[in-house]
Amino acid sequence: MAAEDDAAITKGVLGPFLGRRENSLLRDLDADPRERELFPNRESRPVEKGHYVRIEPTPLHQPYRIAISKDMSERLGLSQEMIDSEDFLDLFSADTKGVDSWCTPYAVSVFGQPIESPDPFNGKGYGDGRACSIGEYVGADGARWELQLKGCGPTPFARNFDGRAVLRSSVREFLVSEAMHHLGVPTTRAVSLVASEVETVPRAWYRDTVPASNYDFPPDTMRKERCAITCRAASSFLRVGQAELYMRRLARGEEGAKEGLEKFLKHCIRIEFPNLVPRIKSGWPEVLVDMLAVLARRQAHLATAWNRVGYVQGNMNSDNCLLSGLTMDYGPFGFIESYHPLWTPFTSDPDRKFGFERQRVAAQVNVATFAQAITPLLEEGDPDVLARAKEIVRDGYPAMLAEERNAMIRAKLGLSASARPGDDEESLEKDLWQPLYPALINMDYTIFFRELSNVTNDVISRQNAPDLVAMLEERAAYEPLDAEQRKALENWATQWLVLVHADIDMSEEKRLATMRANNPKYVPREWMLKEAYEAAENKDYGPFRTMQKLFETPYDEHPDLEAAYYRRVPESHRRKPGVAFFSCSS
Known part of the structure; x- marks a missing residue:
């Protein structure tokens, strides 16, 4: 962005906020060399080089604001005057008016298996297909936040789709990402939810008249749904799939691929592994192995946190695995109600690879995928370095997982550190x-x-x-x-x-307090979310606001809401398509 453009942008009511941008990814990494030639970069195409593509997102038509996360707006230093302004509505509905916006390419592996289809460009078209980052901002508390608009319109990675998100999925993502934060699970956050008065897109979903079913099946009809954009926030959206992409480029012998992989990893370390920065120049392969060990710990912690609260991610591919260890991309997720150890709501996972009690294995697979991605660089160091990397995946992760799970079991069951059933x-x-x-x-x-x-x-x-x-x-x-x-x-x-x-x-008081702080009373059950998004379609935000408030304190009793939300799934929704099971159509 030119200096005069930047100065103009920071003059408005959002000026103090926009002035706190520190777009380190744009500074540290390389742009797609065809970025300027093909700007605004809204057409699907292969992206063969670079770490990111600047785009101009497609604004929502006639946008209106539905929700703001008060906690996140305060963390970001967004005043009420800013939130109420037209400038805010414009920016968060993808009318960025020259604010640098970008999307990133990545590769995809499903349970360790590289996937290149249904990408029409043979693996060179995967990336942020309907999401773009609108800046990295230093918050009021000094923390650094990258903001991303989900549903911003097509990007080069849209793979010929429309690049939009719908209100149904956006309500789910907003409520659940905030609920997960308050449940104590590492997660991306929601900042805002904006919808369009007039814009709709076709989506595959279930007919209202479809009866309950004893077997899962994908959506059976097409319907028009209202477009919406959720702004999500995280320390970064750097992911395993990105490292995997640059490793694949290197394996194909592409010019500059090794340098691109190294540059990406050094940026990741600066953002997500800052304690390792001082050692980058003196022991690069050793730093990468330490990075792998931290990632393994984060994934063990995350998978255990999901088990603790009864959450199933549904789709735990390498492109959904953040190096920060946060839950991201709330699509075919669910909270387990009628228990089965391999339960998942996702109709595209008939083998239950990502079922409830298998998620910790899927996390280990993603750690192994990252280890494979950095192996070409580890091979340049001492042989012991590569051996240590293999040991982290094979033995280190299971040991970390056991520590995390033992702590979870004790917390959920109210046991002290000395209590155990065996030796x-x-x-x-x-x-x-x-x-x-x-x-x-x-x-x-x-x-x-x-x-x-x-x-x-x-x-x-x-x-x-x-x-x-x-x-x-x-x-x-x-x-x-x-x-x-x-x-x-x-x-x-x-x-x-x-x-x-x-x-x-363990005293009674401590036991009960520990258990109640680790066993939530309220979680975002799918039939609750359905109530919220169906009402929101008719601009009735009562259920949404009630749930937003409820999920700020999900461990509290809330006796006034107990009859409505502390209950088993209503009989009318048991095995109901779109509630008990669904696709990632969003």
Whole structure:
């Protein structure tokens, strides 16, 4: 951007905000060499070089603001005057008026398998197909935030799609990304939600008249849906798939590919691994291995956090795996209700590769994918460096995961650091958690653990497992327990009651507080989100606002909302297409 253009942009009501841009990605990395020639870069095409493409996004027609995250607006230093201004509405509806906007290319692997289709350009057309960054900003608290508009119109990576997002998916993303933050799960944040008065696009979805089904199937009709844009925020949107892209370029022998990979990784370290920056010049391969180790820890923590709150990402490909360790790209996600260890709502995952209890394996696969991407650079160092990288993937990640999961199990079950059912830490997973897999089938995951969080020492002292199971069945079960499941759950409850009763290092007050702080009472169940987005289609934002407020404190009791939202999925929505299962059509 020319200096005079930049000066003009910072004169308006958003001037103080725009003046805090620090677009390090544009400064550190290389543009697509065809960027200027093909500007505004709204046509699908192969992008063969560079780390980013500047674009001019396509503004929404007749935009109106639906929601703002108060927390994020304060963090960003956005005043109410700014939020209420036309300049704000313009910028966050993709009318960027010369503010630098860019999108990035990446590669895609699904559970470790490289994917080049349905990209019409044989792997050179994957990237931000309907999202663009509108700057990196230093917030009021000194933190650095990259802002991205999802639904900004087509980019070179749109693969001939329209580049839009719809209100249905945008409501889901806004509410859930903010809920995840308040649930204590690493996540991108939502800043704003803007929709169009007049603009619609066709999307595949389910007919309202489609009955409940015992099997999953993709959408069965096309319908017009209102366009919308969510602004999401993160420290960066740097991802495993980007490193993978530059490794593939290097493998094809493309000129400058090695330098492009190194440049990208050094930028990632400056932004997401700053503690490693001082060592870049003195021990590059060793720094990369340390970077891999940090990524492994972040992924172990993230996958465990998802398990803790009952979240299923649905699509955990390498392009959705941020190096920061944040959850991103809320598409075919869901919160588990009627428990099954391999549950996922995503109809495009019939093999359940990304099912609930397999997500930690998918995270390890993404760590392995990143290790593979940096291997050409590791091979230039000492052989021990490459061996250490392999060890991190093979042994380091499982050890980190075990630490994270043991802490989660103790927190969800109210056990002190010294309590365990066997002689070693492995017994927590093997003897206390895994037996729940068959015992919890058709139990509501959230309600089961929240009700367990209300069990007092008076109940514990009676050591009556059948009574405890009867209470949990009454409040959390979707179907009456059969004899085999009842026996399994009673055996588990007996073990838990004994452990808690003998745990002298955990007072009742501390146990209940710990469990209630780790077992949420409210999560964004899909039938709730459906209520919010269907009302929003008719400009009724009551359900949306209620849920936005509720999810700011999802561990609190909220007795006034208990009857409405602390409940099992209504019978009318059980196995309902578009609620129990769906595609990523958004």
